Amino acid sequence: MSRRAHPTTPSKSIFFVVLTFLALAGIGAYFFQKDANPYRTVEKLIPTDYYENANSLRGNVYQIEGTILNSLAWNPEKGRLFSIRVTTGDSKNWPLPILIPSSLRQINIQKNQSYRAKVRINDSGILLVEEVQKS
């Protein structure tokens, strides 16, 4: 017995609308979180493995995330060498050498800044940056 001026309360509709929006929020969160790390498909570097035997990792590509500690060296042809502090899940800090090649000279690197990078371990065991972004 519902007339135009007295519509029935659409509690079911409201429930489904809320559910739809929650689902949309969840789907969005899932996809956008994936987008937040462009190197998510690249394996994470385990600092202990690196410290044990960096040479055995030569040629491999990893992702790292850390904070710049100091500038160690600079060469106009080879690039800039920094020490970067990588924090592992057990809250231990690991300083690692990272080389930003001259091809990435436009990137402004500052002490205490955090970066996320895709790196390749080069022949001398240094982490050579292929791609980098602030985290």
Next chain:
Amino acid sequence: MLVLDSMEASLPNASTPLLSKISAWYPAAHFGAILGPSGCGKSTFLKVIAGILPHTDGSIFWRGRNLDESDLSPGELGYVPQFSCTQPLLTVRENLIYTARLRRSASANEIETIVDQVVEETGLTELQDRRAGVLSGGQLRRLGLAMELTTQPNLLLADEVTSGLDPKSEEEITLLLSSLAKDKGRLVLLVTHSLRFLDFYDSVTILSAGRLAYSADPRDLTSYFNVSTPEDIYPALAKRDAETWAEEWAQAPNPPELTPSTVLGELESEMSRAEKESSFELPSFLSQSSTWFFRRLKLFMRDPTQVFLQLSLLLVFPAVVTLFAYRGLPSVRNMTMSADSGVLDQLRETLAFTIQSSRIGTLVSGLAMFQVILLALMGSNNSAREVIGDRPILEKEKLAGLRPGATLLGMSLFLLLLVFLQSTWMTLFVRAVCQFPGNILAQFLPFFILTAATTALCLAISSWTSSSEQASLGSLYLVGFQLPLSGAILALPDSLGTLTRPLISAYWAWSGYLQTLRDTRFYDLVRAISETPLASYSMALWILLIHLGLGLVFAYFGIRRSQWR
């Protein structure tokens, strides 16, 4: 012909019904009065016929069709409520033109012609350029009637439109209603508690405590109640209980339904219906939206207080933000990269950098959050009273065919103008004075969507509350909780933060804005001082859009639901 067959109406869980077993009939071209002492159910009687209140038992038939199966169409019904449904800032003519545009699909010239006819019919010709806000009680009732006549309804229900008027105005309105009943086979029912002018009515229906005590010719009234004057009827009613009066009336011989005048009236009514069906059409969705939008815009421009308040907020709020960095954001001094300096120098430098981080990071984060909160406040001010302020008009127009979605679109277009101005000026002014770096469009977007989302959420609050005070308070709480629960000033415990952040628009706008500074040192300094994680830019925009969507959907349901006084 309107036939009520054992019509009943009750409130949920109430022991006694509001109306009980009402059986009566009213032919076309008829002027009927619904009388009775206060609280006897007269207004309820009218609202049940109009469909504003549901009947819980029995049936209502209009022109032979059961209204439960096929309701009165918008153009068939005119309902004039007790309260004024006019816009005081609009003139009489503008009130009528906007009403006609919302209810009828017609060209501008046709609308003007309809309004001319209605103005003449209701005697408002001399007053048509006067604002409704300065009209007397009687003139307002005329305007209320005139607004209903823009659709030329066949059934006109008037609820206490003569109450509280001086005797002359009361007589004029009663005469007007009587003449309207003679036009095109129209049935007019008037609820009144006045026993004056009984001679004007074709029938009188008397209710007593929700029961039918009488429904017939007014000339037989005094003899039926065995009183000498009509004024003695109410005291006589009080002497016996309503049940006894109802039983007595049920046993009384009913007057004949078919008389030459009722047959003539029905014929007129049928002819009018056929004519109307071929010409009457509701305006389109977009037409109703644009009418609502232009009407709202005109009302805004006519209200100097509203314009002044909006302009003040628009100019003052961004200026207040810039007070904290009117010379521009301070430059950031970076730490030396060399490891050659001594430990003491390094410690000194680290300490200086930490102090700087704390000062500049707090400033940048605070400026971002300050803009967000003030925009949210503007958003709540935009819409907290938007629906509730117009509720009586909205309900009446919905009854006359206004679509809730079209109303929402019209309101949203108007609010979008305010939101755009507010977020644009806030972004540009603060950026220019404080010299914020970063992409300007990227910084505008989170602010724009945040203001729109808060406006939409407050619109929803406005549409679900029953008073302006409730709506304002609800909107104020919505904004008030944003700052502490955003985690921008004080970080919340992890578990609580995870639970509350999805609901806090300010957090997402703050995060989104700070992400636009990502390539600058300011971002690092904010990260250094804030324990609250920052969401990515796209995630922030997405959640703000979800808030906006939810606000609009809830506002739609709120506008759609019936909320008659």
